[in-house]
Amino acid sequence: MRCSRCLNTDEKFFYRGSNGWYCRKCVKFQGEDELDQQTNEVDPEYYLNFSLTNKQAEISHQxxxxxxxxQSVLLEAVCGAGKTEIIFEMIADNLRNGKKVGISIARRQVVLEIAERLQAAFKNLKVVAVCQGHTKDVNGDLIVCTTHQLYRYRQYFDTLVIDEPDAFPFKGNSTLQGIAKNSCRGAFVYLTATPDDELKNNKSLKKLYLSKRPHGHDLCVPDVLIGPKLFLIFKGALWLMEELKQHKKVLLxxxxxxxxxxxxQLMKIFINCCHIDSESEDRDRxxxxxxxDKxxxxxxxxxxERGITISNVQVLVWLADSGVFDExxxxxxxxxxxxxKNYPDGECLFLCNSRQRSVEHCIESIVRANND
Ligand SMILES: [Zn+2]
Incomplete structure (x- = not known):
């Protein structure tokens, strides 16, 4: 027995209800909508207000x-390498051939941002963002959705892009992965700066690698400070004051x-600051x-941590060794x-209580990409 929604085959999740069998694994993913099955004539022409670098163009072509x-593809591109722009030609090529393309991302915030960028480029298409709070209209020429929303699109896409497959909550979640697999009848494109071993070792994927950002500057290698908490508070505050004095924005x-x-609560007394976590209701604003710059x-x-582009931002991490942050x-x-490109450099400081492998591996991987 195999669940037709999440492809689960583990018997212990199947239960017999009054309407027949159901799968407990994906029971909360219900209520698929009417989908527009026909392929409409669309104008897939897109506009970029800059041109791809030679390397970007070559990868886009491949x-x-x-x-x-x-063929399914793993495109590994360092943070800020412009991986969204690299997929534009592939999207246009699919649409020209009457194929349906979806782009799915684990995080809601990134769905909204990418949908906006795609709509700005593909001016003549209807780009829809489908995520929590945006589920009234699920039909469009180009669909950008959270991985949670893919259950609506069973066997629907000819090509499905999965952005950041190594991000929570998609990573290691067999239900979401099964639903994703089930939503596409053709090729998958995995985009990430930090592929996990499972993706790297997947022999069925063609691998593409982009180690340089379009502006050609090196990636920022974080400074690491290790010490007791009081020392970190003192050093962190000094660093922060210095950045703010130079009118630079800081993400902590x-x-x-x-x-x-x-x-x-403490910092808002001294600093013009805001605050975000998974429960913030006005996150988008x-x-x-x-x-x-407000x-x-x-x-x-x-x-x-992912997908967000903020111009000229400096980064400080409190307790980078805490275990919450993996490599x-x-x-x-x-x-x-x-x-x-106007602010291609910047600073990043990791404050740690102790040495941690995740921190060391992160620094090593950034240095390796810079030397590539
Ligand atoms: Zn299921």
Whole structure:
């Protein structure tokens, strides 16, 4: 027996209800909508207000070719390498051939941001973002959704892009992965800066690698300070003051909500700051305001570790060794720095109580990409 929604085959999850068998694993993913099954004539032309670097263009071309041949691909691109723009040609190629393309991302915040960027580029398409709070309209020429929403699109896509497959909650979640597998009848494209071993060792995937950002500057290698908490508070405060004095924005990552809220209560007395965690109701507005320079400091849990681009931001991590941040998370966090071509450099400081392998591996992987 196999669940038709999440592809689960583990018998212990199957139960017999009054309407027949059901799968307990994916029971909360219910109520598929009417989907637009026909392929509409669309104009897949897109506009970029910059041109791809030679390396980006080459990878974009290879990606398009592999996908056209029905090949699934792992595209590994360092943080800020412009992986979203690299997939544009592949998307256009699919649409020209009457194929349905979906882009799915674990995190809601990133869905909204990427949908906006895609709509700006593909002006003549209807791009829909489908995620919590945005589920009224699930039909469009190009669908951007959270991995949670893929259950609505059973066997629907010809090509499915999974952005950040190594991110929570998609990583290691067999239900979400089964639903994703079930939503696409053709090629998968995995995009990430930090692929896990499972993806790296998957022989059925074509591998593409982009180690340079379009502006050609090196990735920011974080500074690491190790010591007792009082020492870290003192050093962290000095560092923060120095950055703010130079009118630079700072993103401060904390390992949990409680620390974030306490720090916010304290710091808002002295600093023009905002605060975000997974329960913040006005998250979208706060992020927008922070991007628009309304705040000097943003205190965040790991909800902002990926996918967010904030121009000219510096990064501070409180207790980077806490275990909440694994190597991939730390690499992503450091990758927030220097993404804009006008501000290609910046600073990142990890404050740690003790030496930690995740921190060391993160630094090593960044240095390796810079030397590539
Ligand atoms: Zn199921």
């Amino acid at each position: 990606l398009t070719k592999h996908v056209r041949e029905g 990552f904390v390992p949990n909500k409680k620390t974030g809220r306490n720090l916010y 706060v992020i927008k305001d922070f991007k628009n 705040y000097d400091l943003c205190i965040s849990t790991s909800v902002l 991939a998370a730390l690499t992503q966090i450091a990758g927030r720095v220097g993404r804009n």
